[in-house]
Amino acid sequence: MPHTPSPTPATPLLHVDAVGKDYHGTTVLHDVTLALNAGEVLALTGENGAGKSTLSKIICGLTPATRGGMRLAGAAFMPESRQDAERQGVRMVMQELGLVPTLTVAENLLLGRMPSTAGWVRRAELHAAARAQLAKIGLESIDPATPVSRLGIGQQQMVEIARNLQDDTRILVLDEPTAMLTPRETNYLFEQIARLTARGVAIVYVSHRLEELRRIADRVAVLRDGRLVDACPMAGLSEDDLVRRMVGRSVNDLEHRPRRAAGAVVMQVNGIGRASAVQDVSLELRAGEVFGIAGLVGSGRTELLRLLYGADRADRGSVSLPVDDFKPKQAAALDAPAHTAIKSIAKGVYKTFAKGFHSPLQAMAAGVGLVSEDRKSQGLLLAQPIRINATLSDLSAVSRGGWLQGAREHGLVQSFIRTLRIRCTSGEQPVGQLSGGNQQKVVFARWLHRPVRVLLLDEPTRGVDVGARAEIYGELDRMAAEGRALLMVSSDLRELMAMADRIGVMSAGRLVAIFERGEWTEQSLLAAAFSDAAGRPAPAQPVSPVAA
Amino acid sequence: MNPSTPPSPAAAAAASTAPSATPIWRTQLGTYLGLALVLAGMVGLFSWLSEYFWSVETFVTIANEIPALAVMAVGMTFVLIIAGIDLSVGSVMALAAATSAAAILQWGWPVPAAAALALVTGLVCGTITGAISVAWRLPSFIVSLGMLEAVRGSAYLVTDSRTQYVGDAISWLAAPLVGGISVAFLIALVLVVVAQLVLSRTVFGRSVVGIGTNEEAMRLAGVDPRPVRIIVFAVTGLLAGLAGLMQSARLEAADPNAGSGMELQVIAAVVIGGTSLMGGRGSVVTTAFGVLIIAVLEAGLAQVGASEPSKRIITGCVIVAAVIIDTLRQRRTTH
Numbered sequence: 001m002p003h004t005p006s007p008t009p010a011t012p013l014l015h016v017d018a019v020g021k022d023y024h025g026t027t028v029l030h031d032v033t034l035a036l037n038a039g040e041v042l043a044l045t046g047e048n049g050a051g052k053s054t055l056s057k058i059i060c061g062l063t064p065a066t067r068g069g070m071r072l073a074g075a076a077f078m079p080e081s082r083q084d085a086e087r088q089g090v091r092m093v094m095q096e097l098g099l100v101p102t103l104t105v106a107e108n109l110l111l112g113r114m115p116s117t118a119g120w121v122r123r124a125e126l127h128a129a130a131r132a133q134l135a136k137i138g139l140e141s142i143d144p145a146t147p148v149s150r151l152g153i154g155q156q157q158m159v160e161i162a163r164n165l166q167d168d169t170r171i172l173v174l175d176e177p178t179a180m181l182t183p184r185e186t187n188y189l190f191e192q193i194a195r196l197t198a199r200g201v202a203i204v205y206v207s208h209r210l211e212e213l214r215r216i217a218d219r220v221a222v223l224r225d226g227r228l229v230d231a232c233p234m235a236g237l238s239e240d241d242l243v244r245r246m247v248g249r250s251v252n253d254l255e256h257r258p259r260r261a262a263g264a265v266v267m268q269v270n271g272i273g274r275a276s277a278v279q280d281v282s283l284e285l286r287a288g289e290v291f292g293i294a295g296l297v298g299s300g301r302t303e304l305l306r307l308l309y310g311a312d313r314a315d316r317g318s319v320s321l322p323v324d325d326f327k328p329k330q331a332a333a334l335d336a337p338a339h340t341a342i343k344s345i346a347k348g349v350y351k352t353f354a355k356g357f358h359s360p361l362q363a364m365a366a367g368v369g370l371v372s373e374d375r376k377s378q379g380l381l382l383a384q385p386i387r388i389n390a391t392l393s394d395l396s397a398v399s400r401g402g403w404l405q406g407a408r409e410h411g412l413v414q415s416f417i418r419t420l421r422i423r424c425t426s427g428e429q430p431v432g433q434l435s436g437g438n439q440q441k442v443v444f445a446r447w448l449h450r451p452v453r454v455l456l457l458d459e460p461t462r463g464v465d466v467g468a469r470a471e472i473y474g475e476l477d478r479m480a481a482e483g484r485a486l487l488m489v490s491s492d493l494r495e496l497m498a499m500a501d502r503i504g505v506m507s508a509g510r511l512v513a514i515f516e517r518g519e520w521t522e523q524s525l526l527a528a529a530f531s532d533a534a535g536r537p538a539p540a541q542p543v544s545p546v547a548a
Numbered sequence: 549m550n551p552s553t554p555p556s557p558a559a560a561a562a563a564s565t566a567p568s569a570t571p572i573w574r575t576q577l578g579t580y581l582g583l584a585l586v587l588a589g590m591v592g593l594f595s596w597l598s599e600y601f602w603s604v605e606t607f608v609t610i611a612n613e614i615p616a617l618a619v620m621a622v623g624m625t626f627v628l629i630i631a632g633i634d635l636s637v638g639s640v641m642a643l644a645a646a647t648s649a650a651a652i653l654q655w656g657w658p659v660p661a662a663a664a665l666a667l668v669t670g671l672v673c674g675t676i677t678g679a680i681s682v683a684w685r686l687p688s689f690i691v692s693l694g695m696l697e698a699v700r701g702s703a704y705l706v707t708d709s710r711t712q713y714v715g716d717a718i719s720w721l722a723a724p725l726v727g728g729i730s731v732a733f734l735i736a737l738v739l740v741v742v743a744q745l746v747l748s749r750t751v752f753g754r755s756v757v758g759i760g761t762n763e764e765a766m767r768l769a770g771v772d773p774r775p776v777r778i779i780v781f782a783v784t785g786l787l788a789g790l791a792g793l794m795q796s797a798r799l800e801a802a803d804p805n806a807g808s809g810m811e812l813q814v815i816a817a818v819v820i821g822g823t824s825l826m827g828g829r830g831s832v833v834t835t836a837f838g839v840l841i842i843a844v845l846e847a848g849l850a851q852v853g854a855s856e857p858s859k860r861i862i863t864g865c866v867i868v869a870a871v872i873i874d875t876l877r878q879r880r881t882t883h
Contacts (some may be wrong), residue, residue: 004741028644148853194720210600309768311768313766359772360768360770361770361771361772363770364770370768372768375764377764378760378762378764378765379765380765381757381758381762381765381828382761382762383761383763383828383829384758384828388754388757388758392754392758392766392771393769393770394770395751395754396751399750399751402750402751403750403751404753404754406749428613446769453755
């Protein structure tokens with residue numbers, strides 16, 4: 001494409017004008033206006049779910065904006081697809097790798113534009129071009145003929161970056177590029193970014209690693225709840241200033257309400273772990289309390305809940321639950337596994353499950369329920385009606401001798417729809433047609449009629465609009481008041497601070513801190529969540545043919 | 549943000565205009581009517597094309613063809629709903645017929661014992677297919693493809709590669725009672741009704757549909773999908789064994805080549821009935837319509853004197869057209 005002359009500072013390279021985005025009726029991006037100048041590194045930062053990824057995906061044509069427009073070097077810019085954006089020199093390095101593992105490094109680098117004669121690849125030329133591409137990012141040591149699947153994850157990330165460092169690149173969006181890089185690889189990347197900006201390329205650097213932003217960014221744009229809070233020069237801005245902008249806003253009234261009265265221990269977790277994803281987590285859940293789990297995405301929060309539910313098998317540690325008030329049927333189910341042992345914790349008889357539960361079925365028999373993070377792929381049968389989804393986890397209540405009792409099931413579902421205020425045309429409506437909030441209520445319905453003592457909730461309000469959130473919070477409050485213990489993972493700190501009686505913070509697979517209600521501040525929670533950043537162990541590098 | 553926020557008036561209104569119950573059969577009524585219309589259209593077309601089609605003889609022939617196909621299609625419906633496939637049913641049918649023939653002719657077993665052996669043979673074959681695909685998490689396509697070959701080979705072994713003439717020991721099963729309706733036909737009819745009830749009215753049927761829709765969601769809801777999968781394949785094998793008995797009763801012989809390629813006819817009948825190959829959606833009653841359509845098509849094309857090649861071309865087109873129509877219908881209702 002013809003190279004347009006560098007725009008003067010007066011006309012920014014990219015102008016984002018009041019761009020907004022709705023997903024299924026939920027606004028995730030509110031009319032963001034932002035300018036990007038040639039040759040600068042603009043950091044895009046904010047908490048999880050603040051809208052960073054959505055904004056960068058709109059810029060790179062991965063998803064269309066609902067409102068607003070953009071101008072690239074003065075001309076209207078509305079990419080219809082990633083290919084369309086790339087043709088105009090706007091490229092993105094994604095968090096999820098876009099490489100084809102079975103192809104070689106060279107083939108991946110030149111995917112879609114391999115040098116060929118009548119369909120036959122000219123290998124020598126392919127490898128020469130790939131080597132030149134790799135050299136740009138200091139990766140001369142990688143043989144272009146190596147299959148990508150044999151590289152370590154960090155090297156794969158570097159190859160992905162190299163693929164996007166092409167001569168016609170005008171804007172390069174890097175989404176959490178260093179998440180899987182070693183410090184040495186990070187340094188290479190930063191050198192390469194400096195070289196690109198010297199050529200006039202504009203970089204959008206999406207990250208919430210504050211120390212990195214200070215090293216690399218010229219300006220920083222902070223997003224919060226899908227709104228642009230501030231866009232200002234990085235120089236002179238302290239990390240405290242940044243965190244305040246990310247967190248912002250006045251403190252909610254609910255944060256000052258008293259702690260709920262906590263009852264007996266209903267679940268004791270002792271050093272449970274699985275490989276390096278969850279490392280020896282211990283905690284106690286008491287009846288009637290809400291225990292929040294904070295932490296960054298990938299800190300092991302979801303993995304912890306899956307271990308506690310038996311969805312994945314733990315390889316160490318144990319879980320203990322009281323057995324005294326169990327119904328005979330449930331006690332019988334608990335007696336089945338040979339590796340359990342009964343012991344006394346304080347007063348009351350507890351049963352210990354070595355390495356946690358071995359299946360969700362066992363967890364349910366012990367009175368533990370899970371509302372999973374990804375309700376579309378793990379929680380719901382989207383194509384099936386509300387009726388089937390709501391009663392899925394306990395059909396014994398609506399069946400006799402294996403035969404379903406239609407009238408009783410219908411009545412139960414109607415009562416769910418009423419009490420949870422599920423907005424639907426009827427109980428026969430497929431859940432895939434409901435809004436996120438109403439889908440989540442259907443998942444809740446499942447645990448309403450079961451003798452669940454511990455409910456594990458993973459991001460219960462993700463993708464749920466504000467109105468429906470309040471109703472879900474009300475439901476959680478009611479469950480806690482009934483004496484259930486809730487263990488709730490959330491990326492939304494304000495939500496945790498409003499709902500939880502205690503908040504545990506996870507970082508790099510460990511539970512690094514537990515705060516009591518009243519002891520925490522947003523800053524202290526964030527500081528704990530980021531605590532691994534300095535002392536983070538280098539990620540394990542799989543055996544690779546080019547290991548230095 | 550405030551958990552004690554009262555519901556908005558709009559929400560309360562939405563809740564009070566609560567939905568009313570719709571019987572399941574009513575939501576399916578359109579589908580049944582559509583399939584019945586297609587069937588009636590085909591009967592009309594063939595009656596118009598051939599003066600001999602509209603006769604008792606034709607309908608006796610069709611009624612005789614149906615039971616074996618219908619019985620296997622019932623099992624296959626469940627297999628497709630759990631997003632599996634069983635290519636071995638034709639071979640299992642032949643092996644079941646072969647073992648019962650061997651039991652009567654070579655080992656001198658009484659007829660009821662030989663019949664039971666046929667059913668057990670089918671059950672064992674189906675259980676093997678299901679257990680292997682569950683234990684090693686293999687696609688049932690591959691496992692049942694292997695079974696298709698291995699079981700066919702076993703049928704040759706048992707029959708010594710020759711058709712075994714059983715005589716009229718079990719022909720009462722296929723003999724017409726009233727106007728072409730045989731015991732086998734009645735058994736198939738009862739099976740369709742019972743299987744539909746199992747699918748839509750039992751906890752097991754609910755698990756089958758759930759596993760076909762989203763297996764991980766079912767696992768997290770506390771349902772172990774593995775035994776359900778094995779049972780579905782085991783029952784399908786059992787039904788293929790029953791089909792084998794019906795076939796050898798009708799032909800008074802066990803042919804080691806019997807049912808060769810029949811698995812595709814069975815799958816075609818189920819798919820024409822609107823059951824999804826992707827799993828999660830299907831009905832036994834519509835499968836029965838699919839069986840009727842296949843049987844009428846076959847008999848009709850024979851009546852109008854279509855050559856073997858053109859019969860197969862037309863059958864192929866009908867299968868694809870039926871699925872296109874069903875897919876378009878589904879898209880319209882889900883959007």
